[in-house]
Amino acid sequence: MASTDPPPARRFSGPVDPRLLRYAAASRGFFVAIAGIGFLQTCVIVAFAWLVTQAVVTAIAGGDLMPIVLPLAGVVALRAALIWLRELVAARAAARVQGQLRAQLVAAVDRLGPGWLAGGNTAQLAVTAGRGLGALDAYFGRYLPQLAQTAIATPILVLVMWWMDWISGVTVLVTLPLIPLFMVLIGLATRTVQQKQWETLRHLAARFADTVRGLSTLKVFGRQHRAVASIQRVTDTYRRETMRVLRVSFLSGFALEFLASISVAIVAVTIGFRLIDGSLGLAVGLFVLLLAPEAYLPVRQVGVQFHAAAEGVAATDDVFAVLDAARTAPERRTAPAPASGELVVSGLRVHRGERVLPPVSFTAAPGEVVLVRGPSGAGKTSLLAALRGAADHDGSATYGGTPVATLDPSRWLAWAGQQPGLVSGTVADNVTMGDAEPDAALVARALDLAEADGIDAHRELGVLGAGLSGGQAQRVAVARAFYRHLRGLGPVIALDEPSAALDAETESTLWRSVRTLADGGAAVVLVSHRVSAAQIADRVVEIVPVEVTA
Incomplete structure (x- = not known):
């Protein structure tokens, strides 16, 4: 087994690599389904905020709550059902995409031929096809649904808030871009440390496989302890890289939560002052205040879920590098083999x-x-x-x-x-x-x-x-x-x-x-x-x- 690394992957810095749609047909239907579920969830969020607002206002006025309680319970049940449906769709899509990518990876290796395979490291390729693609569960189950929810829910919620109270809408428009800005900066740092961790894991797998293969020879020459020390050094490096990823994840989560909390507080303060001076009604103020956290939540969660999906993203980069190489490689024509001959x-x-x-x-x-x-x-x-x-x-x-x-x-x-x-x-x-x-x-x-x-x-x-x-x-x-x-x-x-x-x-x-x-x-x-x-x-x-x- 050769010790050379596979060709470097072409890294894609956008939210979704378009090669995913090209190589995994199951992902196309997933995006359509998850977009539809995201739109329904957004409608449910608006309905829930409106019904809660009406319940509070009616309770203060001493009115009958029964006409509101039943629709509110139905909305809560519908929201729970949509969350369950999203998890189900994401889990099935992840399983199908993993299967399709693994099948295409095997087909790509077959097309590239044994000569290409001999020039790479099969242990690293096995890690990519196994644990790497297995990490797509988090990518499809958390990151992509949250990304779709953000793209759909945030604009709709901001428009509803602007329609009900333009001052709150302007406040959200001004403060909301701060979260994506910090998210991009943090995401770049996360991608860097995550990529180092992934490369270390691949190196560890290759080193371990080579050591096991040559263990008998190492024992004959009394070098098995040096091999153990080498694996231990790579393992320590992987441990440090993993802890660095966790530190960046926790710090980024804190930063995003802090920015979102400050932004919601600004909206709440402006609404409070206007409720006091009477320039804003209670129903409108409470409704907008309930929507404000929901407007910031999708953007905030995208950054949080990106960390959970980073390993799967790194693995798909390596898989796509192999698939791209197979697409550009000349097709090997296989003629029928003669039954006999010289x-x-x-x-x-x-x-x-x-x-x-x-x-x-x-x-x-x-x-x-x-x-x-x-x-x-x-x-x-x-x-x-x-x-x-x-x-x-x-x-x-x-x-x-x-x-x-x-x-x-x-x-x-x-x-x-x-x-x-x-x-x-x-x-x-x-x-x-x-x-x-x-x-x-x-x-x-x-x-x-x-x-x-x-x-x-x-x-x-x-x-x-x-x-x-x-x-x-x-x-x-x-x-x-x-x-x-x-x-x-x-x-x-x-x-x-x-x-x-x-x-x-x-x-x-x-x-x-x-x-x-x-x-x-x-x-x-x-x-x-x-x-x-x-x-x-x-x-x-x-x-x-x-x-x-x-």
């Missing part, structure tokens, strides 16, 4: 950063085993990476006369790399990975050919194949390649150091199995430094390292 590699030179590896040329026909040898770093593994589309290269590589770059590698190549690449599930699940209709008989045959017949196919494995030794995991990975060939999904078998963790006797048996598959019609490309591999090879390709810069 693999012809001519002058293939793999690019590794600024390095250009030496050219490789060979032909692997059905029934042949081509052994690729060379010193460490010569480019043997990179050659197989280029064949499956995981590395940039010059030169040509065709299978059955069709360039392999236009073929889906899962339809013509059965590959087993140096890393087993096992996942949680049974051994059979790992062997049949990618097969919609697994064949139990072929699973047993593949395990037998890979000298893994002693491993129960129904055995449950943990993360990364936990529960198997290194040699067992490697044999299961080889069995997966054999299964794909036996299933007719991989006429070409590519094996990268398949016997690295095997003893001499098991290795000898494995070579016989490879020879058997080749004699049965498979074209085999075998990368191995073992001398014994030459005994089954029809042709040996020597790669001599040459330092060339791009």
Whole structure:
């Protein structure tokens, strides 16, 4: 797994990123629904203030309250129902948008190809797709509904106040912009610290994944304690960044509440003085006074809810960066893979950063085993990476006369790399990975050919194949390649150091199995430094390292 960071995301500084509407169709209906609910809530707020005002005035005059109490109770019930409906719509929209974005993220990674994925950090991508998109619950459940409520309720309430009492309307218009001004300033600070926290979390995930992967090597050289100390430092950094986010959130909440309280107090004082001198009636004054906090509340709550949604916003920036890259990437055309044919590699030179590896040329026909040898770093593994589309290269590589770059590698190549690449599930699940209709008989045959017949196919494995030794995991990975060939999904078998963790006797048996598959019609490309591999090879390709810069 590479340690490089994914491409930087294009940050959007507006309230709602328009790419959300483009990539998540469920968000469009959500905005329509939430706008309609917001308008109804605003009408209910005005009705509630008016009914409460009438109840107070009637009570002071000694009138009958019953004609007012029942409508007031209905308005209260309707307001509660609208709040419940808004939460329901937001929760469902968040779930649907998360599903759509995750599906589009997987599709984007598939379009960008294994070469792009090899240049990033899969642990960071997993954090983004998992916890990051999970944080959209707060974004859809709190921030966006409050934003819609603000855009609808505030203008309507200010207009109603202006219509009833223009002095109070002017007071609100003068003081109200102070809240968005401070909210923008605080929001910029929040976005900065939140982004640092998110980057630290991604870095922590990548560091932890790399440490777990190389833990056995670290223990052999006695460096496991240094790795623990490194993770602890990143964890402390994440803790400090989290506390900084909380400090900014609490201070911003206090500032917004203070500004709103002062603004409402100014409106209340002006109304009080005019009630005393008789220039304003009690009904109008009380009605406007009840609406004043409601006019400031939506704007204030937008700033408060922005902090809860900041992590989800940061994650969507990273997701949108991947989706944007996939949109601009050239579309990979996948031609039908020939049922059989020769693999012809001519002058293939793999690019590794600024390095250009030496050219490789060979032909692997059905029934042949081509052994690729060379010193460490010569480019043997990179050659197989280029064949499956995981590395940039010059030169040509065709299978059955069709360039392999236009073929889906899962339809013509059965590959087993140096890393087993096992996942949680049974051994059979790992062997049949990618097969919609697994064949139990072929699973047993593949395990037998890979000298893994002693491993129960129904055995449950943990993360990364936990529960198997290194040699067992490697044999299961080889069995997966054999299964794909036996299933007719991989006429070409590519094996990268398949016997690295095997003893001499098991290795000898494995070579016989490879020879058997080749004699049965498979074209085999075998990368191995073992001398014994030459005994089954029809042709040996020597790669001599040459330092060339791009």
